[in-house]
Amino acid sequence: MGAEPPVKEPSPKIVIVDESPIRAAILEEGLLEAGFTAVVHIREMQSLLSRIYAIDPDVILIDLENPSRDILEQMFQVSRAVRRPIAMFVDQSDAASIQASVDAGVSAYIVDGLKKERIKPILDLCISRFNAFAKLQDELERAKSALEDRKVIDRAKGILMKLKGLTEDEAYVLLRSTAMREKKKIGEIAQSILTASELLK
Amino acid sequence: MSTALHIGFIPLIDAAALLVAVDKGFTKTEGLDVTLAPEVSWSNVRDKLNIGHFDAAHLMAPIAIASSLGSGHVKVPVVASFNLGLNGNAITVSPALHAAILHEAEGDPFDPMVTALALARVVASRRRSGAAPLTFGMTFPFSTHNYQLRFWMAAAGVDPEEDVRLVVLPPPYMVDSLANGQVDAFCVGDPWNSVAVDLGVGHILNFVSDILPRAVEKVLAVRQSWAERNPQVLAALVRAAVHAADFIEQPENRAEVADILAHPQRMGVPADVIQRALAGRLKIAPDGTMHEDKNYLLVGRDGAARPDPAQAAWLYAQMVRWGQTSFSPAALEAAMAVFRPGLYDAALGRRPGGTGLAASGLADNALADSALADNALGELGPVDAFAGPRFDPRDLQGYLTSLAIPPRQHA
Incomplete structure (x- = not known):
């Protein structure tokens, strides 16, 4: 169940420029839940400006890993290629907001005229969703590397069991005590056993 | 400390x-x-x-x-x-635009005035035939590349806003955009000019050091x-x-x-491409033609x-x-x-x-x-x-x- 839109005026048109479909989906879902119903995701960077002009958004959100950010800067320029100049939602008075959005890895551009109090909730939501995505990705990475470590340790245990006639528990204890003595991770010791056994084959 | x-x-x-x-x-x-x-x-x-x-x-x-x-x-x-x-920038054009400019060029094509005047004639003939205006890529609204392109073409009477389109493109997208016809030319620093030439999708038309020596x-x-x-x-x-x-x-x-520069954590491009720019000796055409200017890029000299x-x-x-x-x-x-x-x-x-x-x-x-x-x-x-x-x-x-x-x- 989506909440009521925060204001009675029609929902501002929001474009999300992000090559990551998962992150964009997380953000879009958050915006929809908060009552911002007009959200378009642009994934394809070709002809970015003409797509944006066709959509004619009030707000553009772009991730900072995207080189196309520089293309958006062109929208501030008065020229024939640019229909209506866009101002960026950063002014000197809002240092905390800028800091938080750069930290989260996102930047917002708003079309001249949209009131500041209307952009603030959008940006805040965007920052928190970007941070949530980063945390998720971080956890995923850690889970992945833990799984990798587990595989390496299992193989190293196998080698020790075979070469030294140890039980599985004894092999693990040997790995762990070596790691403690050398102030290294068990995964690192296991990896060096694998490397050594490759070399000695 | x-x-x-x-x-x-x-x-x-x-x-x-x-x-x-x-x-x-x-x-x-x-x-x-x-x-x-x-x-x-x-x-x-x-x-x-x-x-x-x-x-x-x-x-x-x-x-x-x-x-x-x-x-x-x-x-x-x-x-x-x-x-x-x-310095260190160059204007690179598609093979088609290169041929059109050379066709109209009267004089030494390494002279940027000769190429700018030729561009003016290409622009005029495209307008007569109803072709779309040429599109030039540059890196940022407040960029040397933007100003250098404008300065060059305006010297021959080509109005950068009326006669052609100038668009911002991130440098890593320049070469692809030239290859797929999104732009007809671009002005950028290296390695991107050399990458376009090496891939056969661009010709280096002029070094910016020939337009502005310093x-x-x-x-x-x-x-x-x-x-x-x-x-x-x-x-x-x-x-x-x-x-x-x-x-x-x-x-x-x-x-x-x-x-040092070629390292993946720095630029991640082949060392020989970097050497060419440092030496000011660049391959300017896919057929291997070289052009040299010792002032191509000055780093402290x-x-x-x-x-x-x-x-x-x-x-x-x-x-x-x-x-x-x-x-x-x-x-x-x-x-x-x-x-x-x-x-x-x-x-x-x-x-x-x-x-x-x-x-x-x-x-x-x-x-x-x-x-x-x-x-x-x-x-x-x-x-x-x-x-x-x-x-x-x-x-x-x-x-x-x-x-x-x-x-x-x-x-």
Whole structure:
């Protein structure tokens, strides 16, 4: 169940420029839940400006890993290629907001005229969703590397069991005590056993 | 005790003095512990410098000026006390546009006036036949590439806003965009011109060093407030960069420099492409034709590293000319004050009456005085160009109104 839109005026048109479909989906879902119903995701960077002009958004959100950010800067320029100049939602008075959005890895551009109090909730939501995505990705990475470590340790245990006639528990204890003595991770010791056994084959 | 610094850069050859200063340990010798952060857009570099994520940055010279004037974005005064490079850009065109320009060229095609006039004829004939206007890619609204393209074509009467389209493209997308016909040409620094030629999708038409023999390109930029608080650290950083620039400019070091820059964490392109740009000897056509200009890219040679406020004035004049800002004597002065030859001299102990920063008494609020002193020195270098009236920073409006295409009104 989506909440009521925060204001009675029609929902501002929001474009999300992000090559990551998962992150964009997380953000879009958050915006929809908060009552911002007009959200378009642009994934394809070709002809970015003409797509944006066709959509004619009030707000553009772009991730900072995207080189196309520089293309958006062109929208501030008065020229024939640019229909209506866009101002960026950063002014000197809002240092905390800028800091938080750069930290989260996102930047917002708003079309001249949209009131500041209307952009603030959008940006805040965007920052928190970007941070949530980063945390998720971080956890995923850690889970992945833990799984990798587990595989390496299992193989190293196998080698020790075979070469030294140890039980599985004894092999693990040997790995762990070596790691403690050398102030290294068990995964690192296991990896060096694998490397050594490759070399000695 | 070493000072930790975060410095942002875009992976381009003209970041060489910064990258070599760190990777060869010159910054360490100066007591600096530098972390280099590669970035994907000039907007990111600018914003992260502005808000203090970066202490210093490899920054396009016009962005440093725009940031100091508050043009196009928030106003954060920035100072540049070291030029990372002069020149280094080229205009690369699609094979089709290359053929069309050569067909219309009357004279030496290495002469940028010959190619600009040929472009004017190509533009006129496309208009007659109802073809779409040619599209030129450049890197940023406040970029040397934007101004250099405009300066070149306008000299032959091609109006960059009426007769062609200019669009911003991130450098890594330039080559693909040329290959798939999104743009007909682009102006960018290396490695991208060479990459386009190597892939057979582009011809290097002109080196920008043939259009403007000494054009400031990237600077080592810091916030003015940071410079005021950390004069010794800035001086140490400048010394390390000067050391690196001297190292880079020794031909016997070129292979080592190219290897340093080629590293995946730095530029991640083949070392031989980097060597070509450092040597100023570039493959300009897919058939292997070479063209050489020893001034293709200057990293510290011939006084290239010392900031020249006249160069800042020239860039400011381009902003006024193309309607990005309106002229005011105060803004001109502020633009020129971004470039600080006095800080460069002080870092090297060359300031008259002093042997280094401490002796020069250059601390805290002395920075503003030194900017004035810099401009009062009256030792502005000439800003030569392949065409147009002589550039005079003292008579900017006279210069602008005597151009073939007069300045735009700032909206």
